[in-house]
Amino acid sequence: MAGLRRKLLLEAAADLFARQGFHAVGIDDIGAAAGVSGPAVYRHFQNKDAIL
Incomplete structure:
Protein backbone atom coordinates (compact mmCIF):
# COMPACT_ATOMS: atom_id res chain seq x y z
CA MET A 1 0.00 0.00 0.00
CA ALA A 2 2.82 2.44 0.83
CA GLY A 3 4.34 1.89 -2.60
CA LEU A 4 1.01 2.60 -4.28
CA ARG A 5 0.47 5.75 -2.21
CA ARG A 6 3.97 6.98 -3.08
CA LYS A 7 3.27 6.37 -6.77
CA LEU A 8 -0.02 8.30 -6.55
CA ALA A 40 0.59 12.54 5.15
CA VAL A 41 2.83 13.46 2.21
CA TYR A 42 5.70 13.78 4.70
CA ARG A 43 5.41 10.07 5.50
CA HIS A 44 6.72 9.41 2.00
CA PHE A 45 8.88 12.46 1.21
CA GLN A 46 11.03 14.67 3.43
CA ASN A 47 9.95 17.82 1.58
CA LYS A 48 8.67 19.03 -1.78
CA ASP A 49 12.15 19.00 -3.29
CA ALA A 50 12.42 15.27 -2.51
CA ILE A 51 9.47 14.63 -4.82
CA LEU A 52 11.52 15.78 -7.78
Whole structure:
Protein backbone atom coordinates (compact mmCIF):
# COMPACT_ATOMS: atom_id res chain seq x y z
CA MET A 1 0.00 0.00 0.00
CA ALA A 2 2.82 2.44 0.83
CA GLY A 3 4.34 1.89 -2.60
CA LEU A 4 1.01 2.60 -4.28
CA ARG A 5 0.47 5.75 -2.21
CA ARG A 6 3.97 6.98 -3.08
CA LYS A 7 3.27 6.37 -6.77
CA LEU A 8 -0.02 8.30 -6.55
CA LEU A 9 1.75 11.20 -4.85
CA LEU A 10 4.45 11.28 -7.54
CA GLU A 11 1.86 11.25 -10.31
CA ALA A 12 -0.22 13.96 -8.64
CA ALA A 13 2.86 16.11 -8.08
CA ALA A 14 4.06 15.72 -11.66
CA ASP A 15 0.64 16.75 -12.97
CA LEU A 16 0.41 19.77 -10.68
CA PHE A 17 3.98 20.88 -11.38
CA ALA A 18 3.34 20.67 -15.12
CA ARG A 19 0.11 22.67 -14.92
CA GLN A 20 0.92 25.22 -12.21
CA GLY A 21 4.69 25.25 -11.82
CA PHE A 22 6.79 23.88 -8.98
CA HIS A 23 6.76 27.04 -6.86
CA ALA A 24 2.99 27.50 -7.10
CA VAL A 25 2.23 24.02 -5.74
CA GLY A 26 2.20 23.29 -2.02
CA ILE A 27 2.40 20.04 -0.10
CA ASP A 28 -1.30 20.35 0.74
CA ASP A 29 -2.10 20.63 -2.98
CA ILE A 30 -0.18 17.45 -3.71
CA GLY A 31 -1.85 15.61 -0.86
CA ALA A 32 -5.31 16.73 -1.91
CA ALA A 33 -4.72 15.67 -5.51
CA ALA A 34 -3.63 12.23 -4.30
CA GLY A 35 -6.47 11.88 -1.80
CA VAL A 36 -4.45 12.30 1.41
CA SER A 37 -3.80 15.12 3.84
CA GLY A 38 -0.84 17.39 3.30
CA PRO A 39 0.99 16.13 6.40
CA ALA A 40 0.59 12.54 5.15
CA VAL A 41 2.83 13.46 2.21
CA TYR A 42 5.70 13.78 4.70
CA ARG A 43 5.41 10.07 5.50
CA HIS A 44 6.72 9.41 2.00
CA PHE A 45 8.88 12.46 1.21
CA GLN A 46 11.03 14.67 3.43
CA ASN A 47 9.95 17.82 1.58
CA LYS A 48 8.67 19.03 -1.78
CA ASP A 49 12.15 19.00 -3.29
CA ALA A 50 12.42 15.27 -2.51
CA ILE A 51 9.47 14.63 -4.82
CA LEU A 52 11.52 15.78 -7.78
